[in-house]
Amino acid sequence: MTSFLAKRGTRRAVAIAAATAIATGTLLAAGAAVGQSAFVADSHRLSGDQAGAVRQAIKGGKAKNVILLIGDGMGDSEITVARNYQYGAAGRIPGIDALPLTGSYTTYSVYKDGVNKGKPDYVTDSAASGTGWATGTKSYDGAISVDIDGNPLPTLLEIAKANGLRTGDVSTAEIQDATPAVQVAHVGDRGCYGPDSAACGADALASGGRGSISEQLLDTRADVVLGGGLASFQQTAKAGAWKGSTLLQQATARGYRIVTDAAGLAGVAKADQTTPLLGLFAPGNFPTRYAATTATVGGANTPITCTANPGRLSTKLSLASLTTKAIDLLRSSKKNDKGFFLQVEGASIDKRDHSADACGQIGETIDLDEAVQAALAFAKKDGNTLVLVTADHAHTSQIVDSTPPTALSTGLVTADGTVMKVSYGTSAAGGSQQHTGAQVRIAGYGPGAANVVGLTDQTDTFGTIVRTLGLRTDASGHGTPGHGTPGHGAPGHGTPGHGQGGDRR
Secondary structure (H helix, E strand, O other): OHHHHHHHHHHHHHHHHHHHHHHOOOOOOHHHHHOOOOOOOOOOOOOOOOHHHHHHHOOOOOOOEEEEEEEOOOOHHHHHHHHHHHHOOOOOOOOHHHOOEEEEEEOOEEEOOHHHEOOEEOOOOHHHHHHHHHHOOOOOOOOEOEOOOOOEOOOHHHHHHHOOOEEEEEEEEEOOOHHHHOOOOOEOOOOOOOOOOHHHHHHOHHHOOOOOHHHHHHHHOOOEEEEEOHHHHOOEOOOOOOOOOEHHHHHHHOOOEEEOOHHHHHOOOOOOOOOOEEEEOOOOOOOOOEOOOOOEEOHHHOOEOOOEOOOOOOHHHOHHHHHHHHHHHHOOOOOOOOOEEEEEEEOHHHHHHHOOOHHHHHHHHHHHHHHHHHHHHHHHHHOOEEEEEEEOOEOOOEEEOOOOOOOEEEEEEOOOOOEEEEEEOOOOOOOOOOOEOOOEEEEEEOOOHHHHOEEEEHHHHHHHHHHHHOOOOOOOOOOOOOOOOOOOOOOOOOOOOOOOOOOOO
């Protein structure tokens, strides 16, 4: 953190020095030679015709590995807020902005019941959106990889595992939270975290169901699981073969290696089906990178800068570090290796946006970007890995020109040395800012990345990954009809919305 903030301070110092040099006539901006004022920073992002670079980026065929990175709540506005603050308006976010092939996808969910059953619900939550890319089927808000009638749907992680690939699930949230949960569990209510959760209802083991998300996670048995959510694993099973034991005791008895700190994680050299890794580094969600700020009515009139959060976990447990560790554990040098599927989530972009916390969401966006950089570094060296970066839904924060008279706002002194005003207008002070229904960015690198170009739906991401990995979708063991053809859910339950019919090279 110290070196990162030092670099950022250096950037600001350089910007000030450059401004002084311009003011004294000792520095001429590059654009001045072609008629641009020396006082205007160069805004050009292109150095020439890009056709060749785009052609080079398009790679068809199969990939051995897929790394899917999700910025929860990371709409285009959230990306722009982070870029402006951290790197300046003409800057680039090193990982997210480096992906060569970019498109947008739609994120709507569907209504569960009533007269609108199966029709679009224009603003999704993280559970329904995650179910969309994890299973290829749209569902209702709150659903964790079940259709609108509650039937379980095979997930990418389960299908990959059934095809012999190694699998991983990484998040800065509680590992039971919606986005990580959609790969490893099937419940009707996303609040079914552990055996003590009242939200489990019929899904509880005691009611004859599959069990809570935490219990199903142990059954799914991914090779690597890293995140928060230790508290739910300290709960005691109410029914089943492990009744009376805590979930941590159950995990140990079933062969899991459990680590709870950076030193423990550093000591892990292998993770597989004999000894899967379960890393739980916080009772709940991870603390954020930047200390929290609170938007207020008129707040943008008093600009601030973001500060480091003294409660942040060790940088050895940053999302980039966890991503690198997961890749190291999942990769293999064996010639007959089938590869891996890894999902990584930067969770608290969304959570801080809900709290109208501009610095919080910016720090988490930068955190995710560092994980993207780690994934790209591996993919470029490996040459056989598809990296996809996207969000589950858009969110509230908006960059505005003047301080809004009634909405909450924060003013931030950016890397440009000027003030950016960020407004939160979907809830009053103390309330939860809302998700929004706009399409969001999806970008990719490697084999199959061309399938994200243009406008797709998040359910298409399921088909893109299945095809790129060459997975048999009838191998997951769920027996749910409809997954033999990418893009179609269980008969009568999969809502149309799939714009792809195959490789879009």
